[in-house]
Amino acid sequence: MINGTTAAGFEPVQQLFEKQMHSLAEENAQLCIYHCGQKVVDLWYSKADGSIFKPDSLVNVFSSGKSLEAIAIASLVGKGLLSYETRVEDVWPEYRGGGKENTRVADVMRHEAGLANFDTAIDVDDLLPENIKANRLGIVIEKQKQHFRSPEIGRREYHAMTRGWIVNEVFRRVDPAGRTIGEYLAEEISGPLNADVMVGLNAEQLQRVSKITPLSIGRHILASLRPKVLGRRVLHSFLQLMVRLLKILLAVRKGSSKRTPPVREMRGISFFNDNRMRRGETPSANTHASARGLARIAAMMAAGGHLDSVNCLSTPAWQELHKDPMPATMGGLLPTRFTQGGVDQFLPCTDASSQFTKALNEGREGFYGWMGLGGSIFQWHPDAELGFAFVPTSLHLLDFFNERGKLFQEIALECAKRQGTR
Structure with a gap:
């Protein structure tokens, strides 16, 4: 049930893929990698005979979508419409209040906005693009008070779903066309690149979705x-x-962060399989994509903002997005280096590095981007000119650092180094 192609020099990636799919608890998975602008790995797997799972099937990639909202904000920065030093209230006056007054765009992108959780749950219908534009989500955010965990934990706390909601409100207020991130992505990234990556699905796209299955x-x-x-x-x-x-x-015990369910109707991870949720825009946790689509966008990012004849980000926008990675432990636990544009930078470790630092970084040194709950990875490596995407439907919730996918990154990086760059 393994299909696809692998270019010469990247055979070790396919060998590992075949081994992992047959040995680990997987239902369906896609793996796609670009090197120097060319697709070198395009593999997919399905456990079921006669499966409808295809290389262009759409899967929720959860927090891998955070890098897409980072690209959206960078596009505004590149056009001179926004700065990472801009205070959110300067483009969204109603945002002020509750201690949020001096929050910069960079603070939001680095998960330091103090809004990791809201004090009220969102109605799922409020996430539809037309209702976002009617400010039904915005008015909830405007009423929130900034809240940080204990000083020992620090300001960086994972805004798992809320970062995308806040960023979407900022984007639509600054974008000259008043678009949501989902609309921008379709018109300026996914469409021109012919990449199956969507935030908010229409009726036709809903027919192509494969449901996610959490491993309890x-x-x-x-x-x-x-x-x-x-x-x-x-x-x-x-x-x-x-x-x-x-x-x-x-x-978790050291912190005191509020714990309100993000969406009123949500009763667990499986709610993301509900079409009502799939139609809405939660860029940070509800992007649907194929590995082929994500890998094309990652290849564009690895090449500095362009792929083939398509220019998605200007050079200044790309540079600003990757600028000023600041190390901080997120939630008192996860060692991160988020840039001002909101993507993590993965660096080599030392013998003295913590176990979590090694688990997060070893094997993906030099990559930028992020990853999604349970397994997905969407990252790029500018020096090696690698664009990488791994999209499984089986969510291994205790694989906290997406290490089963990281194994493919490590092998791909070794193969790329042997091949060289352009």
């Missing part, structure tokens, strides 16, 4: 008890998982 915490832990040599279906052993879970629970 219990099943994941149970699977981790089996030794790797006996066919363990998850990446990490029971001991590795328990050590990580303990550290995460300790970090």
Whole structure:
């Protein structure tokens, strides 16, 4: 059930893909990689016989979409319509209040806006583009008070869904056409690049979606008890998982962040399979894409903002997006280096680096971008001219750093270095 093509020199990636798909708990997955503007890996897998899962099937990639909203804001910066130093209230006067007055665009992009959670749940219909433009979501954000965890934790706290909502409000107020991020993406990125990447789906696109299937915490832990040599279906052993879970629970206890469900109707991850949710715009957690589509956009980013004859970002916009990566531990736990444009920079580790730093960075040194809950990865490597996308439908929720996909990045980077750049 593995299909696709691999260019000469990248055969080790396909070999690893075949091994992982047959050994780990996977249902469907796509892997696509560009090198020097050319597609060198295009693979997809389905566990089921006669599956309708295709290379252009659309899958929710969750937080991988955060890099798309970063590209949208960068486009405004490149046109001189916005600066990362701009205070949000300067383009959105109603945003002021509740301690939010001095929040810069860069603070929002670095997850330092103090709005990781809202004090009220959003109605799913408020996320439809027409209702976003009617300010139904904006008025909720305007009423929020800035809230940080303890000083020990710091200002950087993961705005898992809220960053995209805030950024969308900023974007539509600054964009001369008043578009949402989903509309901008379709008109200026996905459309020109012929890339299947969408924020907010229409009726035709809904027919192409493959649902996501979370691997339950219990099943994941149970699977981790089996030794790797006996066919363990998850990446990490029971001991590795328990050590990580303990550290995460300790970090959560130190904080005091509010915990209101983000969407009123949501009763778990599976709600993202509801078509009402799929139609709405939550750029930070509800982007639907194929690996082929994401990899084309990643190839464009790896090349400095253009691919083939399509120019998506000016050189100044691209440079500003990647500028000033600031190290900070997110939520007292995750070591990150978010640029002012809102993408993470992955760097080499040292022997003294923490376990989490190594888990996040080793194997993806030199990449920029981010990743999504349970497995998806959307990143680019400018020096090696690599555009990378991994899109699974099985969500391994305890694979906190998307390491099963990171293995493909590591091998692809080695192959690219042997091939050289242009």
